[in-house]
Amino acid sequence: MDAKTAAKATGTITVGNKNWEFPVYKGSIGPDVLDIAKLYGESGLFTYDPGFTSTASCESKITYIDGDEGVLLYRGYPIEQLAEHGDFLETCYLLLYGELPTPSQKADFDYRVTRHTMVHEQMSRFFQGFRRDAHPMAVMTGSIGALSAFYHDSTDIADPTQRMIASLRMIAKVPTLAAMAYKYSIGQPFVYPKNDLDYAANFLHMCYAVPTEDYKVNPVLARAMDRIFILHADHEQNASTSTVRLAGSSGANPFACIAAGCACLWGPAHGGANEAALNMLAEIGSVDRIPEFVKRAKDKNDSYRLMGFGHRVYKNYDPRAKIMQKTCHEVLAELGIKDDPLLDVAMELERIALSDEYFIEKKLYPNIDFYSGITLKAMGFPTTMFTVLFAVARTVGWIAQWKEMIEDPKQKIGRPRQLYTGATPRDYTPISRRK
Numbered sequence: 001m002d003a004k005t006a007a008k009a010t011g012t013i014t015v016g017n018k019n020w021e022f023p024v025y026k027g028s029i030g031p032d033v034l035d036i037a038k039l040y041g042e043s044g045l046f047t048y049d050p051g052f053t054s055t056a057s058c059e060s061k062i063t064y065i066d067g068d069e070g071v072l073l074y075r076g077y078p079i080e081q082l083a084e085h086g087d088f089l090e091t092c093y094l095l096l097y098g099e100l101p102t103p104s105q106k107a108d109f110d111y112r113v114t115r116h117t118m119v120h121e122q123m124s125r126f127f128q129g130f131r132r133d134a135h136p137m138a139v140m141t142g143s144i145g146a147l148s149a150f151y152h153d154s155t156d157i158a159d160p161t162q163r164m165i166a167s168l169r170m171i172a173k174v175p176t177l178a179a180m181a182y183k184y185s186i187g188q189p190f191v192y193p194k195n196d197l198d199y200a201a202n203f204l205h206m207c208y209a210v211p212t213e214d215y216k217v218n219p220v221l222a223r224a225m226d227r228i229f230i231l232h233a234d235h236e237q238n239a240s241t242s243t244v245r246l247a248g249s250s251g252a253n254p255f256a257c258i259a260a261g262c263a264c265l266w267g268p269a270h271g272g273a274n275e276a277a278l279n280m281l282a283e284i285g286s287v288d289r290i291p292e293f294v295k296r297a298k299d300k301n302d303s304y305r306l307m308g309f310g311h312r313v314y315k316n317y318d319p320r321a322k323i324m325q326k327t328c329h330e331v332l333a334e335l336g337i338k339d340d341p342l343l344d345v346a347m348e349l350e351r352i353a354l355s356d357e358y359f360i361e362k363k364l365y366p367n368i369d370f371y372s373g374i375t376l377k378a379m380g381f382p383t384t385m386f387t388v389l390f391a392v393a394r395t396v397g398w399i400a401q402w403k404e405m406i407e408d409p410k411q412k413i414g415r416p417r418q419l420y421t422g423a424t425p426r427d428y429t430p431i432s433r434r435k
Helices: 039-043 079-085 088-097 103-114 123-127 136-150 160-186 199-208 219-231 239-248 254-265 273-284 287-298 319-335 341-355 357-362 368-378 383-406
Strands: 007-015 018-025 063-066 071-074
Touching (some): 007 039, 071 319, 079 219, 079 319, 088 199, 088 219, 088 383, 103 199, 123 136, 123 160, 136 160, 136 254, 160 383, 199 219, 219 319, 239 254, 239 383, 254 383, 273 287, 287 341, 368 383
Antiparallel strands (some): 007 018
């Protein structure tokens, strides 16, 4: 623990007539933590915390969330300020190095990332091993893991230089892999990255350009894509980030760790939430059917729930959703979309959620997944690509968290314990005597 987290007090755990004291650490902001690392050694007891929702699994300086107040900070900077005034690569630099870059540092970082965007040419043959109808997230998980076979000169986690090279390579190459996954799924040729385009514009160009004609990236859509990347860049110790840290704690190479995070992100309760929100809009189908579904959502005896509303962490308005709402309406206005039934349903649901007493009382505000799903659909991405785009954005967060863990002298291999409720010891019975 550093000076800021030095023990300020002790807490006592009492079980029966026995007491054990443990140090309490105070972070720079947020709840204090009770250090129970020695609990088992001193008492023979484990704690029980399914989902680890009350457990701090690490010490981190990267991202802070206050769900009750609707606050999200990257290295102390409010997400609203970064999304409004910065760009994604500036956010990447901040997450990796801890400070916003100077002009010369930003230019150097942009240059290094931009010139790492191409992937090994043999990767195109690797893609051909997938079925044409494979889900893009299956392709992404496999291809990110395969990077360690193509770039094994940056897999020595004990070498700080190799760690940084691997970090830059992933930030640069994951968008290229994502665009390749998209192109592969629709049967179009891969498009090489262009060094004269910025990060978001380059990604859109790789997704939508074709060899037969010139493609000009719409600056409004590029800015929206950049903002989406910023908003999804990191989110503290969520499921996929914890997966990356757990995989990394074993000493696995960084490409394998990010592939593990990608696999976790694919889950519908995590990265697939915006896809689920859009599927919900399709299920509702038309504005006149909204009352029926809202009524079901309000019925405590009905298991149905509206996707894209409320958040496990945020008990206030998700600060990312406010920015995403603005971005969503900018994109819709730019594209002039007026006759899309799904978007009509989305806008009416948004109106209800922001004005209906039930939603306000329950704090079921539209979340970032609600708005990002609508935005990405309007931009032309199929729903199967939504989680892929999330993975592109989150790669830098995963890398920053992995790098912080590797450089933490206190880190050790992750080993959660369990409450065992299975069979007690019993003797083996030969198969001839079993009935």
